Amino acid sequence: MGILDEAKYQKFMDDDKTPRCQERVWHTMGNWGQSAQCCRAGKAEDDGVWHCKQHSNVEVRRRRKKKGEKYDKEWAAMRLRIHGPHFHGVLEQIANGHNDARELAREALDEFNGGG
Ligand SMILES: [Zn+2]
Numbered sequence: 001m002g003i004l005d006e007a008k009y010q011k012f013m014d015d016d017k018t019p020r021c022q023e024r025v026w027h028t029m030g031n032w033g034q035s036a037q038c039c040r041a042g043k044a045e046d047d048g049v050w051h052c053k054q055h056s057n058v059e060v061r062r063r064r065k066k067k068g069e070k071y072d073k074e075w076a077a078m079r080l081r082i083h084g085p086h087f088h089g090v091l092e093q094i095a096n097g098h099n100d101a102r103e104l105a106r107e108a109l110d111e112f113n114g115g116g
Pocket residue numbers: 021022023038039040051052053054055
């Protein structure tokens with residue numbers, strides 16, 4: 001084996017040792033799909049399991065957190081819509097001269113902030 005061949009062989013062996021990302025990914029094909037091992041090279045080892053950058057625990061956690069924040073925002077917007085009629089009722093009472101507008105508003109807000 002010449003020097004070049006040896007280098008090539010060594011590279012081949014190294015490539016073979018490069019761990020692949022062990023994440024299973026789902027490929028959709030029309031109405032069905034199949035799962036296969038992620039084709040990217042492993043970049044990060046999480047507790048002995050290799051993951052590519054996209055599937056690394058750090059990145060997955062970061063994306064999950066981002067999704068969570070988006071969900072929280074949507075949930076907050078939905079709660080505002082649900083509570084809208086109640087707030088409207090409170091405003092009507094204030095407009096009609098409720099004796100303690102501040103207390104009424106505080107109660108409505110506490111209910112909104114405390115409730116799920
Ligand atoms: Zn991957």
